[in-house]
Amino acid sequence: MTTTINLPKIMQIGAGAINALPATLENLGCQYPCIITDATMVTLGYTDKITNLLKAQNIDYGLFSETRAEPSEDSILPAVDLVRQGKYDCLLALGGGSAIDTAKAIALLASHGGTMRDYKMPRLVNMRSLPVIAIPTTAGTGSEATQATIITDASTDEKMLCMGPGLMPMAAIVDYELTLSLPMRIAADTGIDALTHAIEAYVSRKANLFSDQQAIAAMKLIGQNLLRTCQDATDLAAREAVMLGATLAGVAFSNASVALVHGMSRPLGVHFHVPHGLSNAMLLPTVTEYSISSSPTRYAQCAMYMGLVDDIADKHQAHKALLSQLRLINTTLKVPTLAEFGVQKDTFYNTLALMAEQALASGSPNNNPRLASKDEIITLYKTAWESE
């Protein structure tokens, strides 16, 4: 049994890594990039940072600055036209997970045509597209190191998951200094998303020795620094640790898959527009408690790697420590309850069956150590509501 591992060809990591952008372009043989980003990145001056680096090397570029959070196919089509007509030879994806996911989809459609529905799972996207150089400005989604993109079909609200080596960025520039102006809410939500990636990859039925090493490192880096980085924005060591942890967690889940938390989380985004990291945070303690009995050693090890217990001699103690830490993270980082977020109880309960079906249809719950039936998923949603 062997494992196929996919990674970006180049990863430039650390403070000031962004300055290596021109050299990265040269190494990839790219000369005419198009920047794909959102309006906030322009306002915050991040786009200028990139264009100044390019201008200093006399590199011409294009710019599309209208990417959306939770991108829909409609929102990316103007960029597909721009990229095709401009004959750019690579894309610079600057921003959070949505901007990077958007750039992956633009590269795919600009290179091969069709619609995103043509490429959704279970089809494997293995054809080569325009190279994407991912420059994350959040420490969370790990999209810079994953072979996946999620694009919404606005007509059906379906979040279409597309996966395959053809969606892996060619390069990732992981510079934690680009995250220093993140608002606390976004730092918290994206950080919990990254922690969820690490835990789910570690307990996944598709985990392997390689993904385990990335997941363990990510749990250490994120688990031991997430609260610090959110509580003290000047703690640069913590910020650096969480940024690297988020990328490694991306590598881990890209090669081992996510599981039940993500499967149940996406429908909360579709029906109630809960941001991705927040919906994971709302579900993580409940789903972890449900799943522990099917992988007691691995969940105890999660507690150890997060620095909560010294060893796993007493698994019960380790499980207690893990669950209370996940709840403490939510309380400390002021993760709202579903009700506080504005979800109406009646609507929520009326949507439970549909959400459970959609969670199962995503395939992610099949990777969970404890396999949940539709009825069990409904119960878990209710528990998540009631335990708030």
Ligand SMILES: [Fe+2]
């Ligand atoms: Fe995620």
